[in-house]
Structures are given as structure tokens and as C-alpha cells.
Amino acid sequence: xxxEVKSPVPPMPSSMAMIRVLALIALFAGLSVVLVxxxxxxxxxxxxxxxxxxxxxxxxxxxxPESAVRISYSLNAKGLVRLEDDAAGAANLFxxxxxxxxxxxxxxxxAAQGYQDVVRTLxxxxxxxxxxxxLTIMKSTDTPGMGDKHTVEANHAFxxxxxxxxxxxxxxxxxxxxxxxTVKHGTKTEEWQVxxxxxxxxxxxxxxxxxxxxxxxxxxxxxxxxxxxxxxxRNKEKSGTEVKKR
Amino acid sequence: MTYQPRKQKPITxxxxxxxxxxxxxxxxxxxxxxxxxxxxxxxxxxIGMGLATTFVLLGSSxxxxxxxxxxxxxxxIASYIVIIATFVTIVDYAIHALSLELYxxxxxxxxxIVANCVILGRAESYASKNRITKSLVNALGMxxxxxxxxxxxxxxxxxxxxxxLLGFPLFGDSFQPWVVMILPPGGFFVTGAWLLLFSWLQxxxxxxxxxxxxAIHAPG
Numbered sequence: 001x002x003x004e005v006k007s008p009v010p011p012m013p014s015s016m017a018m019i020r021v022l023a024l025i026a027l028f029a030g031l032s033v034v035l036v037x038x039x040x041x042x043x044x045x046x047x048x049x050x051x052x053x054x055x056x057x058x059x060x061x062x063x064x065p066e067s068a069v070r071i072s073y074s075l076n077a078k079g080l081v082r083l084e085d086d087a088a089g090a091a092n093l094f095x096x097x098x099x100x101x102x103x104x105x106x107x108x109x110x111a112a113q114g115y116q117d118v119v120r121t122l123x124x125x126x127x128x129x130x131x132x133x134x135l136t137i138m139k140s141t142d143t144p145g146m147g148d149k150h151t152v153e154a155n156h157a158f159x160x161x162x163x164x165x166x167x168x169x170x171x172x173x174x175x176x177x178x179x180x181x182t183v184k185h186g187t188k189t190e191e192w193q194v195x196x197x198x199x200x201x202x203x204x205x206x207x208x209x210x211x212x213x214x215x216x217x218x219x220x221x222x223x224x225x226x227x228x229x230x231x232x233x234r235n236k237e238k239s240g241t242e243v244k245k246r
Numbered sequence: 247m248t249y250q251p252r253k254q255k256p257i258t259x260x261x262x263x264x265x266x267x268x269x270x271x272x273x274x275x276x277x278x279x280x281x282x283x284x285x286x287x288x289x290x291x292x293i294g295m296g297l298a299t300t301f302v303l304l305g306s307s308x309x310x311x312x313x314x315x316x317x318x319x320x321x322x323i324a325s326y327i328v329i330i331a332t333f334v335t336i337v338d339y340a341i342h343a344l345s346l347e348l349y350x351x352x353x354x355x356x357x358x359i360v361a362n363c364v365i366l367g368r369a370e371s372y373a374s375k376n377r378i379t380k381s382l383v384n385a386l387g388m389x390x391x392x393x394x395x396x397x398x399x400x401x402x403x404x405x406x407x408x409x410x411l412l413g414f415p416l417f418g419d420s421f422q423p424w425v426v427m428i429l430p431p432g433g434f435f436v437t438g439a440w441l442l443l444f445s446w447l448q449x450x451x452x453x454x455x456x457x458x459x460x461a462i463h464a465p466g
Contacts, residue, residue: 013318021317025325028309029332036336040343047346139350144287145407145425 049085052094059124059134060096060105067099071233075218080225082233093218095229096124103230105133108218110210115142119206123162125219127226130169132180132211135162140203147203158197158204166191167215173223176215182208257380265387271364272395272437273444278364281355282396283433289412292400294348295355296393298337300386302359303368305333307385310373317374326369327360334359364392395440402436403427 057065072083072091083091094107110121119142124134137149145151152158168177178192182205188195194211196204222229260268271277278299285291309329310317317325338356342349349356359365368388373381404410407427409417426432 013320018318018321021313021325022321022328024316025313025328029328032332033335036339040339043343044339047343051346141353144428145423 055122055136055138056094056096056107058136059107059122061124061134063096063098063104068104069097069101069232071095071097073229075221075225077221080221080228093222093229097232101232103127103232106222106229108214109138110207110214112206112210112213114140114206115147115202117141119147119203119210121207121210123211123214125167125215125222127222127230129164130167130219132162132165132167132215135159135207135211137207142200142203142206147197147200152197152200152203152207155197158195161188161194164191165194165211167211167219168192169219169223174220176212176219179216180208180212257383261380261383262387265384265389265391266394267391269388270391270395270444271388272392273440275364275367277367278362278392279437281358281362282399283430283437285352285355286396286399286403286433286436287407287428288351288404289397289400290348291351292396293393294341294345294352296389296396298341298352298356299359299362299364299392300389301337302330302333302362303365303385303389303392304382305336306330306365306369307373307381308378310369311376311378311381314374322370322374323366326366326374330365330369331360364388398440399433399436402439403432407432 053065053070056070057063057068060068071094072085072087073093073095074081074083074091075093080093092109096104096107098104105124105126107122107124110123111118113119117139119140120138122136122138123132125131126133137152140147140149140152142148165180166178167180169175170177178190180192180194181190182194182196182201183189184201185196185198194204194208196208265271267274269275272279272282281295281299285295306326306329310326313325334357337359341352341356368381368385372384376384401411404412405416406424407429409415409421409423424432427436
């Protein structure tokens with residue numbers, strides 16, 4: 001007597017059936033992703049531009065965002081290139097002009113490795129006093145409650161370091177005479193030193209290092225192109241309202 | 247042998263409620279603990295992550311349930327992952343467009359929703375075996391349960407760790423925040439405390455049920 005043994009494993013479907021289903025799902029996934037990118041990308045760009053604009057005006061004290069004008073540039077050893085607003089994300093220098101068309105300050109970016117990730121800052125530079133006049137943290141994911149963006153920005157004593165931080169150039173304008181230096185909390189003696197936050201020394205050092213590298217690289221180049229940067233482009237004159245419209 | 251469709255139980259309040267209490271993904275099943283511990287250092291982060299996960303749960307359950315008779319068993323996990331990843335990408339871009347601050351705060355954990363066991367578990371054990379409406383109701387319950395759990399953790403951690411709730415200060419200037427609560431150890435402490443509370447409630451309910459049963463069967 002023979003017994004028929006039924007296998008518990010279901011029969012294998014044809015490869016075509018599997019390919020068909022996977023292709024259908026992949027098609028749905030592709031279409032959905034394309035659609036969502038198509039509709040959200042302009043909104044994201046606009047919001048990033050707005051956030052950048054707010055940060056730029058924040059680090060240049062004394063300007064009215066309603067009447068001020070921001071011009072974006074890309075500056076490197078090869079030269080100075082003016083960028084339109086839609087390419088502002090690639091800029092590393094933002095010249096800010098007040099309502100009368102006078103250069104109020106230049107916003108520059110700094111970045112250095114912190115405790116957990118790169119700490120990104122945006123700082124204001126005044127070419128007249130050759131000093132840093134304001135700073136904001138663009139990104140810091142260091143220890144929450146100690147070195148994160150909100151905690152650092154809420155520490156008034158630390159932020160006061162950047163109201164007038166000397167970054168004077170040498171006589172030949174080739175380098176910063178006294179590079180920015182972060183010192184232990186309570187030991188600041190010179191006007192180019194940053195008094196660290198007690199308990200967030202690594203974040204403070206990262207901010208100082210970002211400023212040192214950025215100023216060392218960009219300030220001599222700014223000195224070379226200062227005349228060009230100080231002039232407000234003709235098509236931007238009296239265009240303060242365009243800032244408000246966004 | 248002829249094919250006989252499996253009889254499905256109707257939708258009951260339990261279909262929705264089990265995800266919130268009896269099968270809560272975090273407090274009972276201990277699933278999705280990675281984002282739970284990582285992003286609950288503030289209430290707004292907890293709400294953001296909870297809603298994002300709920301959206302992905304609903305979307306993936308809808309599609310998996312819709313295609314349940316078409317997807318061959320051999321390629322089901324690959325299919326589920328592609329479906330989940332699609333909804334995660336949608337929610338990732340949507341959060342980026344809605345709030346840059348929330349997007350930066352949640353960081354990589356939005357993309358990591360793809361690997362959240364709660365979602366793949368729902369697709370495999372529920373949506374692939376049930377009708378669309380039932381799967382959606384169950385997914386909504388699970389999403390609400392997950393959001394509730396994140397909210398429980400996020401609010402306690404924010405109140406103790408920052409002295410605020412949804413960013414509004416609760417105590418005076420004299421309050422010294424317990425910074426440890428918004429650090430990773432705080433996540434473990436608060437999760438442990440909530441698990442303790444849930445276990446105690448569950449045990450109390452079981453004891454009560456046992457006592458009632460005993461009273462019914464008692465002689466006289």
C-alpha cells in the first residue's frame with residue numbers, strides 16, 4: 001500500500017508572476033517619489049532660502065530686514081562670482097546692504113568637527129573694524145542641554161564673545177594677525193579669544209576652529225575684492241521690498 | 247481540493263483599540279525602541295515622529311492589503327520593504343517642506359522608519375491577511391498607540407529635562423533642569439518607568455479578573 005504525501009510547501013509561482021508584481025510595485029514607488037519631489041522641492045528650496053536670509057540678517061546687527069538687501073557670492077582663490085537667489089545655497093559669502101545702499105556687513109560660514117557631528121555657524125564680519133559682529137549656530141547636534149544649537153545660542157555670556165571679536169589682518173592683508181583662539185572658561189584676556197562654555201568645551205572649540213579656518217581663508221580674499229563687494233549691484237538698488245515679499 | 251476563502255472576523259472596537267493598549271507597540275510589544283529612545287527628548291519631536299510613523303503604517307497597510315492576493319509569498323518581504331520605503335520617502339519630503347526645524351531635529355530617524363519593526367510586522371501579520379478597511383483600522387490603532395507611547399516619553403523627558411512642555415516654560419527661573427533626562431540615559435530611565443507602570447497595571451487587571459472568576463466558581 002502506498003501513501004500519497006502532500007508537501008506543505010506551496011507550489012513555486014512562475015518567475016513572470018513575481019517579476020510582474022515587483023515591476024508594478026517599483027512603478028508605483030518610482031511615480032510616487034517623482035511626484036512628491038516635484039511638488040515639495042520648490043517649497044523646500046524656498047524655506048531653506050528664507051532660513052538662510054533670516055540667519056544672514058541675524059548676524060549683521062543694526063539692519064532692518066524690510067529694507068536691507070542681501071547679495072550672494074561665491075568667493076575662492078580663483079575669484080568672486082555673484083550668484084542669483086536660486087543658487088544662494090552654493091554661496092559662501094553674503095554681502096548685506098542697509099536701506100541707504102551702504103555695506104552693513106558680510107555674512108560668512110564656519111564649520112568644524114564638534115563632539116558628535118560638524119558644528120556649522122554663520123557669522124557677521126565688519127570690514128571697517130575688521131571684527132566679527134555676530135554669530136548664529138546653523139547646526140549643532142552636540143550633547144542636548146549642553147552643546148546643542150538652542151543651548152549654545154541661549155548662553156548670552158558665550159554669544160557676547162562674538163559681538164566684537166577681533167580678526168584684524170596683517171599689514172599686507174595676507175593673513176589674520178591673531179587667529180581666533182578658544183580658551184578655557186574665564187581665562188579670556190585678548191580680544192581675539194573666545195571664552196569657552198563651561199561643560200561644552202568641545203563645541204566651543206569647534207565654533208572657534210570653524211571661525212579660525214574660515215577667517216584665515218576668506219578674509220584675505222575679501223580684502224582683495226572689497227571694492228567690488230562694497231558696491232550694491234544696480235538692479236538690486238531700492239529693491240528692499242523683494243526681501244519682504246518672500 | 248477547492249479553494250475556500252477564509253472567513254474574516256468583522257471589525258470591532260478591539261481592532262482599533264488593541265494597538266493603543268493591549269498590544270501597544272512600545273509598552274507591550276517593545277518594538278520600534280530605537281526611534282522611541284532617540285527622538286523623544288521633546289514633545290514636538292515625539293508628535294512629529296508618531297504622526298510620520300502613523301502615516302507610513304496607514305499607507306503601507308492600505309497597499310499591502312490591496313495587493314495581498316497578487317504578491318507571491320516568495321517576494322513578499324521585498325515588496326513590503328519597497329512599499330514602506332516609498333511612504334517613508336513621501337513623509338520625509340513632506341516634513342522637510344513643512345518644517346525645517348522639525349526635519350533637522352528628527353534627522354536620520356525619519357528615513358529609519360523603513361526599518362521600524364512595527365510597520366513591517368503589521369504588513370506581514372495583519373495587512374497581508376485582512377481586508378483593506380480592517381487593516382486600515384488596525385494600522386490606525388497601532389499608529390495612535392505608537393504616538394501615544396512617544397508622547398508619554400517625550401512629555402516627561404521635556405518637562406524634567408528642559409522645564410518646558412511644547413516649548414512653553416512650566417517652572418520659574420529657579421528650576422534646575424535635569425539635563426540627563428534629554429540625554430540617552432534619560433530615555434532608558436523614562437522608558438523603564440513607563441514599562442514598570444504598564445506591567446503593574448496589567449498585573450493588577452489580571453489579579454482582579456482572577457479574583458472575580460474565583461468568586462463566581464466559589465461554592466455557595
